[in-house]
Amino acid sequence: MVDMFAFMHGHWRPEWTLSATASDWQAHAEFTPSFVMAGSGQASFATPAQVISQPPLAENGYAGEWRAIAAMMRGEAPPPDLDEIVQDFTFALAIAEQASTMIEEGAGQ
Numbered sequence: 764m765v766d767m768f769a770f771m772h773g774h775w776r777p778e779w780t781l782s783a784t785a786s787d788w789q790a791h792a793e794f795t796p797s798f799v800m801a802g803s804g805q806a807s808f809a810t811p812a813q814v815i816s817q818p819p820l821a822e823n824g825y826a827g828e829w830r831a832i833a834a835m836m837r838g839e840a841p842p843p844d845l846d847e848i849v850q851d852f853t854f855a856l857a858i859a860e861q862a863s864t865m866i867e868e869g870a871g872q
Contacts, residue, residue, distance in 0.1 A: 787811065795824065803827075 779794040792806040803820040834840040 795819075800826070 777796050779796060781790075781792045781794070783790045788808065788810045790806070790808045792804055794804040795801040800823050803822060803824040805817055805819045807814060807816040809815075831840065835842055
């Protein structure tokens with residue numbers, strides 16, 4: 764089940780975060796806004812036994828994505844795996860369909 768909450772607050776710094784929780788783990792990611800060159804995001808994954816964290820890197824993640832696309836277009840890097848793309852799209856579509864169903868059924872009212 765996926766619950767998504769979004770809101771705008773009154774200060775300048777937008778907060779783009781994603782948290783996912785299961786009975787035996789929790790993941791949290793903080794993304795830099797795409798309209799600023801503010802370095803990379805950061806993420807953590809926690810279980811009852813351990814916490815794994817990826818601190819922010821100096822490189823901007825969005826610039827890195829464009830460099831990766833350019834390398835692929837120049838033939839210096841392989842294209843993405845088609846099966847992974849289909850799986851990612853299927854996952855995103857399932858989330859969208861679940862959200863649509865919840866809205867239609869009046870979830871949260």
